Amino acid sequence: MKTDDKFSFEISLSVLNHLGRNLYRSFITVLGEAISNSWDADAPNVWIYVDKEKNSFVIKDDGTGMSKDDFQNKFLKIGYSKRKDGKMESDGGRPFIGKKGIGKLALLSCADKITVISKTEGMKEYVGGVIDNSDLDNAIRHDLTPDKCSLGPWESKIFEKYTDNHEKGTIIHFEQTKENIRNTIPYLKKLIALYFKFSLIDERFDIFVYPEKVTVDDLKDLSKTTEFLWNINGLKDPYIDTLSALEDKPINISNSLNIAGFMATVKKPRYLKITGTGEKAGIDLFVNGRLRERDILKHMPDFSTRHVASYLYGQIHFNELDATPKDDPFTSSRESIVPGDPKYEELLKILKEKILKKISDEWDNLRLSRGEEGDDENPRKTIKERKAASLYNLSSKDYTGESDVEIKNWIKELQPDAEFDIPAYVDCFLSENLIRKYVEENKISLSSEAEKEIRTWQGKEATNKGKGNVSIDIRKRNTGLSYLSMDGLATLVDNVKNDPKKAGLSRDASEYKPIRDALMHTALLTDEAKGKLTSVYENIKGRVKKLLSSDE
Template structure:
């Protein structure tokens, strides 16, 4: 085994430092770079072992591995690219993820020591230790790269990882800078979300602490997902997990994108437990995450209510161009102004507008609040009534395993629109009639003989009803006479025209009364009656505004 001291970086150390050895900002980014390297090496399996307490992790793959010459001339050459001869795919037919050859800086700078061994089927292990403390000293002392050698390996740390390892690379990251802060469950979820190479090659597997990472890790998220928009018929095993969808739609696009956007029941469902991370709509190229939260490019849409419910994946392999590198140096975004990226964003804007409208319709259909601020199909009053009715209906909704759930939900849906109308109408009745009572008292308008007679009649009826109900408490908050007069009685005191054909509050009250009483008795009005009641109420409101101004 060739060990350490014979190897050195194939680049000026000052250039290495200026390229940015702290280019990548997160632990998951480092893991992502290692997984991408394994993909490019035609590995079928990547095993990641993470030991948070001991502050180290190991990444092992069964890729083609490297010979002694490859290790020196390719791996240790910062800036080496597999695509220099125009190759866009590996020998196994996979699209290359790596491009500039500086991605390995993420691997080489995340820990105090990086121990590397690698072998091919034909050659033995070669490798060495990158000691970042020593590298810092060599850079500070302006040591020539030829004289800055890799350190000697401690073969003992690799002993258990070399078992049954015929070929591939093993990297042992020792003493991670700032420690491994992320919990294991969190890391597994992010790997399942952000590394979708299996969509390109189903033989590619990722393991974390011996657990195979599949979309099944995202089952809890899938259960909280209610709406799906699938773009250009993407075949994704995650979509098969979405067994509790209430609505779904296929969206066709002439742009060569594919993916899905989905909506959860509550925005809080997008937060990854025990972290500040929130799942969003992300951009992938050849199975690799290239930009998180692509919705941030849409300044208006990203601030809307609907955006806080959405997550998903947009796959646009066209961004992996043979000629141009379209990604930022940090590899965490796409360069601004790229023509292909603009095509994608323009198409996404159209798709998002459709999703926004449909999302609101579906939310209303399923008795949930939609986008109150941006949707103008309902007034603020109607939205408020809808919210109250929906919350009340939820109290009557049977549990998921109830045999009667479908039937009861059908009844609730049938009552929903009428309930919203009646809630609004009752509030209108309550406010207008009580405002008239206050106005009459304020103006000291005397009760007519007819009003006194009606008050005695209704008081007697109330007394009889309370006796029959064995009720000994006061029911009405105010027992004064005006409380027993409804709109017609109040209108006659306030605004009764001598000519029955002239416009007056009393005349409107005659037409208003039967529909008002039906609402008060929880009746369901016909569509014609609803329109008539709404029209009459507008007249009443205008008459009251005129009276109150005088």
């Protein structure tokens, strides 16, 4: 390097401090700024080298690089924008990510000392310098001008292993990061694979966490547990091609808004956690391949609290948010969209009212068709039917293996009846046992007819126990009332059988009995019988509730 090269920031140091040297709070955001700069420089490759022992890392690219003039008048000029004069793309045709010219402040947020070197094609020597935060702090305290706080000279020794065969591009060395680097190579690869989608725009752009290339295979733990997929406006993404464990064919969603993306659901909510990272996959917003906001469902509290949301992840690509020089929808932290941006509000509205509504309904149907729990808030089935189906599906697993296709079909055929019969049994169990408690508490005497019926059933039970060589007690409460079903119990508490004009529990119980008995014998009921049982039981339930309330 030339030792007489002097470089300094082209901005008041106090303004630099107020702009926010600590503006970027997360390590992945810092990586995002550096990778975005490499993208804007038409780099085919970005290499990330991590040295956990020395608490340092290096980011290197093979982009166009910077001359001495570029380094001083563009890189160190806070606020310099590549988009001046309305230019929106690099010479290689890539949409610019950088806009305001303050992204380089990310470099000041995560390390004590940052060394930047760069060269363009044909240059023999690198240009660059050292940004030392302790020197900046001292200059700011003493209100020095930028020319009195030049960047320090860089040491070629620390770059020796990075400069071999490096014909052009930029290398940044971060020394003594403010947070200890604990991240492993697999950890960083997973986060980069999850949050950087530049290759969807230019497939020749590769990122390496040295020595390994970041690919969609780094998300295989997520892809192999993905159950269903919805593709929005025909997104082409290599990650989608890795979803080999889908339980149904992908569903295509078309929308007039100029977006693309996908949404997918995992088999269980815990599978949204990205193994070994502490991160959780969500619905993320990308603009020109760069993550612009994580977990956009947080803007839809009515939906984000629904059961289906705990299974959902995906990407929305909305490049029109940054399509013209006038567009400026991103917050200064570069981690979210400015509240109230009209294009973003339109996107959220369409997602909530159309796309997510469709997905949640179809997800519920797909899950139920596979014997899995769906969305309890979907009116397709009642809560009782859903809980019954869940119990039925759980129990049915004891009867099937992987190859028992015919038995699985039988079980699936029985499920609609089970969804009706199981709640109906519970209704019967509750109402009859509540009446028994009512009779006991109110010391209601048994009629001669009831005593006769009890003796009949006790005799039959004794005979059956003898045939089965059963000596244990069967009934928990071996009282006479346990041998009476609804019709016998109803006669004790509300007998209107002798008055044909009067409605009462005993008359309803007489209609209820034949269907109730068939239900208790696990018979499959006809649709007419189900309808009759439901209507009669509603009467019974109302009369039992009235009976119990009169006893309070």
